[in-house]
Amino acid sequence: PRIGVCYFPEHWPRERWETDVQQMVEAGIDVVRMAEFSWGRIEPERGEFDFEWLDTAVSLLGDAGIDVVLCTPTATPPKWLVDEHPEILQVEPDGTTREFGSRRHYCFNSGVYREESARIAREMTERYADVDAVVGWQTDNEYGCHETVRCYCEDCAAAFREWCRERYDDVDSLNETWGTAFWSQQHGSFAEVDPPRHTAAEHHPSRLLDYARFATESVVDYNDLQAEIIREANDEWFVTHNFMGHFDTLDSFSVGDSLDFATWDSYPTGFAQDRNTEAVTDDRLRAGDPDQVSLNHDLYRGPDGFWVMEQQPGDVNWPPRCPQPGEGAMRLWAHQAVAHGANVVSYFRWRRCRQGQEQYHAGLRKHDGSPDRGYGDASRAAAEFAELGELDGVDAPVALCFSYEDLWALSEQPHAPEFDYWGLVGSFYRALRARGIQVDVVDVSPGADIHLDGYEAVVAPTVHLADESLAGQFEAYVADGGSLLVGPRTGYKLPGNRLQPDLAPGPFADLVGGRVDQHESLPSSVETRLSYRGEEYGYRTWAEWLAPDGGTAVGEYTTGVAAGRPAILEHAVGDGSVTYCGVWPEEDLADALLVGLLDRADVSHAERFPETVRVTPRDGYVWILNFGADPVDIDVGSEAAWHVGDSSIPGFGVGVVEAGLADVSIT
Amino acid sequence: PRIGVCYFPEHWPRERWETDVQQMVEAGIDVVRMAEFSWGRIEPERGEFDFEWLDTAVSLLGDAGIDVVLCTPTATPPKWLVDEHPEILQVEPDGTTREFGSRRHYCFNSGVYREESARIAREMTERYADVDAVVGWQTDNEYGCHETVRCYCEDCAAAFREWCRERYDDVDSLNETWGTAFWSQQHGSFAEVDPPRHTAAEHHPSRLLDYARFATESVVDYNDLQAEIIREANDEWFVTHNFMGHFDTLDSFSVGDSLDFATWDSYPTGFAQDRNTEAVTDDRLRAGDPDQVSLNHDLYRGPDGFWVMEQQPGDVNWPPRCPQPGEGAMRLWAHQAVAHGANVVSYFRWRRCRQGQEQYHAGLRKHDGSPDRGYGDASRAAAEFAELGELDGVDAPVALCFSYEDLWALSEQPHAPEFDYWGLVGSFYRALRARGIQVDVVDVSPGADIHLDGYEAVVAPTVHLADESLAGQFEAYVADGGSLLVGPRTGYKLPGNRLQPDLAPGPFADLVGGRVDQHESLPSSVETRLSYRGEEYGYRTWAEWLAPDGGTAVGEYTTGVAAGRPAILEHAVGDGSVTYCGVWPEEDLADALLVGLLDRADVSHAERFPETVRVTPRDGYVWILNFGADPVDIDVGSEAAWHVGDSSIPGFGVGVVEAGLADVSIT
């Protein structure tokens, strides 16, 4: 694993660059990303290009032995281009234009902007096609940031109509799939189909879901265009994109199909504040929620691993509040990423910027050029990674099922303000991580070709949209001896976002051995408990009253109108077994369910660690990562070889030891 | 009383319909409503009609002896019509168009849409004019749902100018009535008058109130157009409309003038969550707030009773959360409606829909066709109602005064976030219901011709807008021996929403025997108490310092700057008496005031029941309705004849007994 950094030479005087590169080398930095947002600098007026500065920077870095990743600068079309073609701007559902003045103001379906993007991408990639220092490209930057995946302009309306025509071929098929007999929403032709703009009441959920699919595919098409141009210029380059964390509107599996590997941008103390359904504890304010962060590592990890393209370097400007991270947290995050399979951890940014929207965003160096808190952490991580050398990829025994389409469908019809797809998935994921289990995230959206064979156990927090084909793949896995845990709201809907003809879980009913008799959502003021195998546990927000049919009720409600009704089923199928859990489980229930699953599947696991301590195996090592302010003492036996740290892990500290997962415990 | 259901055959295969009808007959269902929202199915393209499906459904139901109520499908103009005439769409105050994609997207003042509505209404009503099974019509559906009474388009601007010309004749009269000398808001001609679109600061309250009146009258005109067409086709049909609960922007008294009787749509567990100023207790989550529901029964009840056109059938999709109702709650609600005078209780809907916006809204049958929780409840209620037979109407000893115009005026100038017209009215109403009193709701808006003579007592939570004529009607009632209780903010304003020339209560001052010296509104953090006839009580939000003039101070503030000042007056006038209460009373004070009133008026009442138990007399019976999860034991003497249930009322259960109201108590 290697350390990288994001660098903006165009923000600093030319005289400084040698110093910067030298300090990077001293820190052990091997990779530098540049040129995102540089369009206005590269092409100050139409057709007038200035590459000299970038040539120089690339060559200084190359001379120092640093790999350069360049970016297409399309996330920020310059003002002269917007003034020439205001029609490239995005439009909101109520008709408001998103004007120039920040970033991501362009529409993915603008024909004009696609041409302009191709033009600048060709200029850049052709220029550096033969430059050895340049090893690959990032397309654009954080597609969809600031809720920009979905646009409602006329270009999008036309593209959506065409998309519907391709998907449904004839309009009756669309009407049938969506179910437009409801509220007289029939379409007489594809020309009648519009984006879901501002309406008096809520939209048809099928129209919304297809618009979400269309929007993500608009990004896929746009990205493909860039990937192709990059590869045309030099087919040895890798192509990647930097995704975001816990991001809703873009299906990263789909975009990923045309990338060599994925990268993402990790800001633990920000995410703990602005996209976590749980409270921000003091420790999370200082080092983030470890499971929230690593769920994204696992989500973006592919066969060839992944990169953290932007790693939080210190305090950042955009969350509600900007705490200083704990002492050493920037090193901790790098180690966590590597434990989850990262090949490169690249800090954002080299030096705190003195201008524009991100002035209060830390870098590895302060804005006066002196080292910031992250510089020492990054240097230390670089040295430790060099010591560890090349590592095998992550070998995960458990698959965690995930689907952006389920996320979208459930977000449209959550039935409780607290219902949250990431939160539900996170509850199962956190229980796995507390036991030290490595997890592969598997796409189970409709039409996905899922490969579960290699996994000892499979956890599906929900598989909301489903057809027989999808359910069949799960059945085959279980029949073949697999161990499966399935969560609530599974099998409710057809892929078109209509209810199944049968009661939930629809095509999964035979597999789980029962059906959903009733469902309900409840506020937190109501007592919500159940008994499972003799113990009482809590659940939250969502409950299903189950009717076993083949399966055995192993959990039963003990509170409310539901009291006495089945809540959890177990079902032996072929050589395997399935547990169906009809609620969103609280932490203890999630642990109990998972330990049951892992034991049945014979998966070795650790003792249950507190939420601030995570143990993570990779390539014969176990990383012990302390996300709390208090030190932790670890017992791995006196023989164990410590490669980083030792058995006393300080607050926000790390240890790496050769050991088996089950051998690690807190003393 | 009879049981009905709302049925959408167009959402299900033709082959199923016989089964549906047979299951309705088995449940004892006598009435079926159909065809609301069916425009797109009836007229898929302009001028191409398809009535065959509806003919068939009507005839299947008619053959089974079921009465059919049809609806004009105008709440959902189809897409081809919107594309032809986008000018029919509503526009918001800031100019945003409400697009196609949900429902209620049309403007009531669109000339084009009025023509189109008349055209489709004529097509439908002429087709079924001679079909015996069809007994009456519902116009449109839930006028104004999703805040669509008030539109701000150019058609509305023109119509508002015309409305002002008709109301005021010359523009100086408008200027004088509104008081436009304030902030230079004079109009030089009616052509200068606009709808109250988006402004920098708040609008002139007189303009707002007149726009609210104009908007409600636009609906009245639109509804009249439909009612006339229906009666032209068959003048034996009844015409009704389904109103909503606790609905602000539409004056149901005015719309009701052209209906044969009113119906409304009752969703107790939803209303308890989304339109109740009080907290959602566990019991309210399961069965609703009984007084919130029955206030609407009483509001919509006319000389010929009323219907519940849509009765909640189980869990519903649209409130913040979707709890399962308590066991038996669907039967409880039907009984409550009948106790308050309903002739028909019609559940919404027959079967859970598999498509569109309401997929998660329960029906009497599940979406796979099997019986849902409500089916048993509905069947049981049907059998019990058949047993009870024809019932006399409700005979209410007390009138409760209500005015949509007061509601609008007070909503524009509430003077505290907590001030809420429904809440204030509800405080007095709840106290009456806790004592088992049946109540008629009487329109006391300016210009109303109120008939108070028949009532033993009258409760006016407020009569905010008033002129001498209105006050005179109250005076006559009291002088003639009536007992009147009047609440705060009475008589402040002229009908034009200007302050009276005199101090409040303006034209009521002689009647109540005093004036308002000062008023204030206060947050809940401040202690707000008063003494009334020797006891201390709490009040909330609003307080008036009274200056008696003829009346006697019987209540006095004990806290805050107000301490020592009069808060409640009593005044003997002619053969009657008046109590004026200058505060929004908390529950104990409301009870004390009402018991005083009822005793003076010699109205028999029950002991004070807890808020989850309601006793309600009709036609010699008393309904005991348990809205709590815990059972309740009732004492009515051993002789009393129980027609439904017995003296042990289970949680969410019902008893019907022949008894006098005052004889019923909790043991």
Add this chain to the structure above:
Amino acid sequence: PRIGVCYFPEHWPRERWETDVQQMVEAGIDVVRMAEFSWGRIEPERGEFDFEWLDTAVSLLGDAGIDVVLCTPTATPPKWLVDEHPEILQVEPDGTTREFGSRRHYCFNSGVYREESARIAREMTERYADVDAVVGWQTDNEYGCHETVRCYCEDCAAAFREWCRERYDDVDSLNETWGTAFWSQQHGSFAEVDPPRHTAAEHHPSRLLDYARFATESVVDYNDLQAEIIREANDEWFVTHNFMGHFDTLDSFSVGDSLDFATWDSYPTGFAQDRNTEAVTDDRLRAGDPDQVSLNHDLYRGPDGFWVMEQQPGDVNWPPRCPQPGEGAMRLWAHQAVAHGANVVSYFRWRRCRQGQEQYHAGLRKHDGSPDRGYGDASRAAAEFAELGELDGVDAPVALCFSYEDLWALSEQPHAPEFDYWGLVGSFYRALRARGIQVDVVDVSPGADIHLDGYEAVVAPTVHLADESLAGQFEAYVADGGSLLVGPRTGYKLPGNRLQPDLAPGPFADLVGGRVDQHESLPSSVETRLSYRGEEYGYRTWAEWLAPDGGTAVGEYTTGVAAGRPAILEHAVGDGSVTYCGVWPEEDLADALLVGLLDRADVSHAERFPETVRVTPRDGYVWILNFGADPVDIDVGSEAAWHVGDSSIPGFGVGVVEAGLADVSIT
């Protein structure tokens, strides 16, 4: 000091006016303001003027010996003018027009509206040029109320481009000052510069700050136009404007440059509710937060004092809630204003209005003409002020630094929802007032020419935007023997809203003897404490880890990641000394810091008074002002001469005594 009142004869019948004037005389009212908002009455149609009513009113008042202040009526252009020229209307960032129907609907940069304003101002001023009773003019009314300083229309776009051209001369200078290399925000010409309209993400902070400057200067230009016309008509008239309290978007120092003195509109119980970051206690609900009010007195006070042009007269209609003020509070506020240097306290309004948006706003008389609560208070204050006679101006030993530009810059990048410029300034100000210190508010925005020489001590809660010249003025003050206290976030930014090249406090680093190593913002859930000179204290929201360089650390963090790091520095410089406080101090810390400062500066101060009691010296007297409901006993020695009241100050009462500040204490 004198008492005045705001009078709207146009709202009342002609027959009443003599009575009004007579009652004013009886109350001791010396000054009357009229004619704001009167355009529609003066010019009902274009070119048709009606001044007769105003002539009469002026002459009735003049005959009674009352001074008349007239207003240009430009805050409310009448409807006929808006219909003629809809382009004068303001436009919001998303393109929504602010329509006619409230007030302040015009754009300051509309050429048409400037001409119209000049036309009506000339008509009015020429008419009254020779009328002796008219002593001066108020321009317009409350510039910017309802967030109307900043408009985003095409006129504003053009004016902003021109403003940028004048400020920067060439566009490269703008690009460099703003730092537009960030996110490709370069401008190729001034024609490319737009107002900061609606964007997907946040705006460039430098563009935002310049737009804030431009908008305030648009008001300055607009006001200058009016001031010039007024002086052309009669150069003996004074020209003033009525500012608002705690108002963000308008730089009152800049507008003030063309006024003879400032006036402002003081509504204590409203401000305590709607613009105070602290909780509304019962006492504040009744009499306001004394320090919040008097900070505005001090802010608007100039060499010739100031007026309160609108003084709250009783309950008001616009805050969240409308409590009755405490008994005597209207007199208390008048005394407080005078203690802080007011020459006139003018109540708003004479009589409660019966029409329009402010019907529920009290006056000195009720709407039926009878005296309201404020009438007695005003009369009593008038008599007491007559008794006290002419007073010397306020002699403040301490300067408090303030900058609207800092306010704007920090509002754009607060880094915590709780961070608030007024709140930070208020913490230091409250500590000064608790010790009875009189304060001058000094403009320290970039480019200001600050005169600190006369002050014993200077408190700068923050000086966020700064250049060497500004810092140099502080350095000179300290070197010369001054005592300076500086708060956090000082010296971070260049005037262009870019970070300084050096670490904070940038150009202040030498002066304070250290730099900011790190900063952080924290939620209130985190423990935030520090030790200062041996005691523990709390801070909130913002913390800086300091690196002393010449200065001495006298405060150190004791909690969180910061524990052990320096938080407060002291530095002796030349003949003076500086304290730098890197946090937003809680009350006890603010007091400790200020007592240290005052002692070093040898400034006499009172004991620390509770927050409801304020002692305020002026011209040899000390005002003791009781903002609490409970009475307070004061010890000033038995010799002291009481001119108003005595040593027992009732709740909401006042005493005026000849004494030294340090001699006053609570017994």
